[in-house]
Amino acid sequence: MGCGMGKSELQAALLIQRWYRQYVARLEMRRRCTWNIFQSIEYAGEQDQIKLYNFFGFLMDHFTPASSERNLISHIFRENEICRDIEWERYFCYKSIEVPESYTGPHLTFPMTFCGVSKLVEAFKHKQLHARYVLQILGETWRLLRILPNINYVSVCHNQEITICGDLHGHLEDLLLIFYKNGLPSSEKPYVFNGDFVDRGKNSLEILLILFGFLLVYPNDVHLNRGNHEDHIVNLRYGFTKEVLGKYRVHGKKILKLLQKIFSWLPLATVIDHKVLIVHGGISDMTDLNLSWSLEDELKRRRRLAGFDQSYGEMNKSESDSDSDTDISIQIVDLLWSDPMPQNGCIPNEVRGGGCYWGPDITEEVLERHNLQLLIRSHECKQDGYEFCHNRRVLTIFSASNYYEVGSNRGAYIRMGPDLVPHFIQYQASRTSRELTLTQSVGWTERSALRALREQLFVHKSDLISAFQEFDPNNTGMISLRHWASATETVLNLGLPWRVLRPQLVNSTKYGMVDYQQWIRELSITEPKLEISDTSILETMYKNHSNLETIFRIIDTDHSGSISFEEFRQTWKLLSSHLKTEISDEAIADLAQSIDFNKDGSIDINEFMEAFRLVDLSAHT
Amino acid sequence: MNHTDKTPVVARRRDNNMAESNNQSAETKLSEVQKRIKAAFETFDNAANNTVDVREIGTIIYSLGCFPSQADLHDFIAEVEEDHSGYIHLDSFLPAMTKVLLEHKFPPIPKDLLLQAFEVLDKDNKGYLEPEELTKYMTQEGEPFTQEEMDEMLTALADHERNVVYYKDLISQLAIDPDM
Numbered sequence: 084m085g086c087g088m089g090k091s092e093l094q095a096a097l098l099i100q101r102w103y104r105q106y107v108a109r110l111e112m113r114r115r116c117t118w119n120i121f122q123s124i125e126y127a128g129e130q131d132q133i134k135l136y137n138f139f140g141f142l143m144d145h146f147t148p149a150s151s152e153r154n155l156i157s158h159i160f161r162e163n164e165i166c167r168d169i170e171w172e173r174y175f176c177y178k179s180i181e182v183p184e185s186y187t188g189p190h191l192t193f194p195m196t197f198c199g200v201s202k203l204v205e206a207f208k209h210k211q212l213h214a215r216y217v218l219q220i221l222g223e224t225w226r227l228l229r230i231l232p233n234i235n236y237v238s239v240c241h242n243q244e245i246t247i248c249g250d251l252h253g254h255l256e257d258l259l260l261i262f263y264k265n266g267l268p269s270s271e272k273p274y275v276f277n278g279d280f281v282d283r284g285k286n287s288l289e290i291l292l293i294l295f296g297f298l299l300v301y302p303n304d305v306h307l308n309r310g311n312h313e314d315h316i317v318n319l320r321y322g323f324t325k326e327v328l329g330k331y332r333v334h335g336k337k338i339l340k341l342l343q344k345i346f347s348w349l350p351l352a353t354v355i356d357h358k359v360l361i362v363h364g365g366i367s368d369m370t371d372l373n374l375s376w377s378l379e380d381e382l383k384r385r386r387r388l389a390g391f392d393q394s395y396g397e398m399n400k401s402e403s404d405s406d407s408d409t410d411i412s413i414q415i416v417d418l419l420w421s422d423p424m425p426q427n428g429c430i431p432n433e434v435r436g437g438g439c440y441w442g443p444d445i446t447e448e449v450l451e452r453h454n455l456q457l458l459i460r461s462h463e464c465k466q467d468g469y470e471f472c473h474n475r476r477v478l479t480i481f482s483a484s485n486y487y488e489v490g491s492n493r494g495a496y497i498r499m500g501p502d503l504v505p506h507f508i509q510y511q512a513s514r515t516s517r518e519l520t521l522t523q524s525v526g527w528t529e530r531s532a533l534r535a536l537r538e539q540l541f542v543h544k545s546d547l548i549s550a551f552q553e554f555d556p557n558n559t560g561m562i563s564l565r566h567w568a569s570a571t572e573t574v575l576n577l578g579l580p581w582r583v584l585r586p587q588l589v590n591s592t593k594y595g596m597v598d599y600q601q602w603i604r605e606l607s608i609t610e611p612k613l614e615i616s617d618t619s620i621l622e623t624m625y626k627n628h629s630n631l632e633t634i635f636r637i638i639d640t641d642h643s644g645s646i647s648f649e650e651f652r653q654t655w656k657l658l659s660s661h662l663k664t665e666i667s668d669e670a671i672a673d674l675a676q677s678i679d680f681n682k683d684g685s686i687d688i689n690e691f692m693e694a695f696r697l698v699d700l701s702a703h704t
Numbered sequence: 705m706n707h708t709d710k711t712p713v714v715a716r717r718r719d720n721n722m723a724e725s726n727n728q729s730a731e732t733k734l735s736e737v738q739k740r741i742k743a744a745f746e747t748f749d750n751a752a753n754n755t756v757d758v759r760e761i762g763t764i765i766y767s768l769g770c771f772p773s774q775a776d777l778h779d780f781i782a783e784v785e786e787d788h789s790g791y792i793h794l795d796s797f798l799p800a801m802t803k804v805l806l807e808h809k810f811p812p813i814p815k816d817l818l819l820q821a822f823e824v825l826d827k828d829n830k831g832y833l834e835p836e837e838l839t840k841y842m843t844q845e846g847e848p849f850t851q852e853e854m855d856e857m858l859t860a861l862a863d864h865e866r867n868v869v870y871y872k873d874l875i876s877q878l879a880i881d882p883d884m
Binding site: 098 | 739740743744746747748750751752753755762763764765766767770771772773774813817818820821822824825841842845846847848849853856857878
């Protein structure tokens, strides 16, 4: 057809192509900026979390006998009596729980069958499973996991394919989409789920119950790897604990306790045909799958330390700790938290606060040493659902679509036959995202990211103003854009390109200068109308929103959802130690009085957090 | 082409200070341009080591307000890429891109020229293009689109109800944002 075209058509086509490619590229630039925003806020949050635990660890190591902080910490970290498993079984027993006539959800029979689990999958679209059945499934799962090895060794039969899924993070719609496209798990359809089943999304528990259900029915064909979010302390911050307590008011605590045990027993890795290693985070220069794992019992005890909960207490207690014991613990953290980097070497992962960054040379070395050909991992969100790196020796697979926001990314899963060549299937859940044009989807995600960013700016406003004032010695109220960008980065430390973002964050400039006081006012984030004399405590509250919630939930050891005034006061004291700022007793008492909504002397955690949730006035929802 | 850096010779003779401030503004302009380039580059510099995957260079150049053709891009990349490593370092990119921007090497397409181009393709003067028409030209002529690019273009540009491309509206709607 091309030979029929005249010169003018050719020129016209060239022009239009050039114009259109530029348009698409500009959109891509905006999308990438938005992505960077979300990712840096996410990782800063994780880093924050780790700093908090390091702080607790520090306190544990440095307490003085009379210190009230010590009591609080040991109260927090006290493992409720060392029980034998038999005693735990009695505690978790479901038999006394009655299922009332009025219950309209699914009824399960045990042992679980394929029909039973498929019924569950269907039912979860609209219903909630009764606590009795939840505890029953979890109990069976716990029993099974205790006899499973730490590493699943799997082989793919000659006429089969195995399916590998990455992070799901409570996105039930994505799991259902995968099952719809790929089929339910069975002995003809083996699956590996590579961790991070919970947190952030609102159906974490349903996902767990489905995965455990299939695990119980097909223990040789369904393989679960532990992720860094299969950890009860991470769950306190990122939403899973809240989800369970919200859905199961009476039995929630028991369910959480049982899950804590289950998480610590989840296998750490899966190996296919001794050639493909699947692990949630990655590897490090310390990874050695052969040596340490032979000490089965030792390792099983160590697996529980993969989270950051009891690590400090237990590690310090055992005097017989050899270097190899610490090595194993570090290895586990590395397997669950590490990220790949383009440069050679292995350095601590400071962005996340746990695990390391490992380079292509480490990949080569570890794969060679274990005679492996490919490392499949998850842990990082990817726009297309998957991504290769390190000369295609490392493959990241991520299965939660729309992770940051509707339209932000696709999810993907892998199918792999005996030739061990990965094939990818991508998808994006939610009807609306498919109908959005490219422009709309970029715009939507962008607005959401900017909202999140404005929140971050708002909570740091005092520090920002101080930083701006350093560039404004004559108090003119104006600073240059260059100084604005530099000060903002120093305060927020997110590594974002502020100059590129400037047009969307600063509405008006005069001759390249910003009226910074006005700009801060215009960030339009509302504050709750509370009578509090000391407003600096409010700002600390906003800045440390997540940390506070985490500490509250840790203190609330019986998961009742509320804490006493005294515990509230101690929390703030603890936080002020951690932050090295002064928070006066009067300010705390003031705050406590004003948020005792029920006037009953105790503080409901959810109500408290809701009262201080930031609402962006400029949102067009 | 803009000639904002030049001032009339007469004015320069009258005021010596003007010459100095002109030089200063040229320097400031240079540093502004370089900052823009660095900011755009950093957006794609994932490992924060001043390198960017060569496949992202086109996006970076476009986002700086330039309109190179594919051939222009290939030439540019050939100049700055070392050893087909697949990566481009800021040290090579910065001077080359600075030159491009200061010399306005790949200027924007004026709206009237763009309109004319669409009108050439709209043989029957309908005021719009059918998807098949546009597809034919875009995928078989000039620097052809891939199937994926074509699908995306139609999704983005075609009117939802009539499924045709009203190019006149598009040209004004998708006008260039003033970058930074």
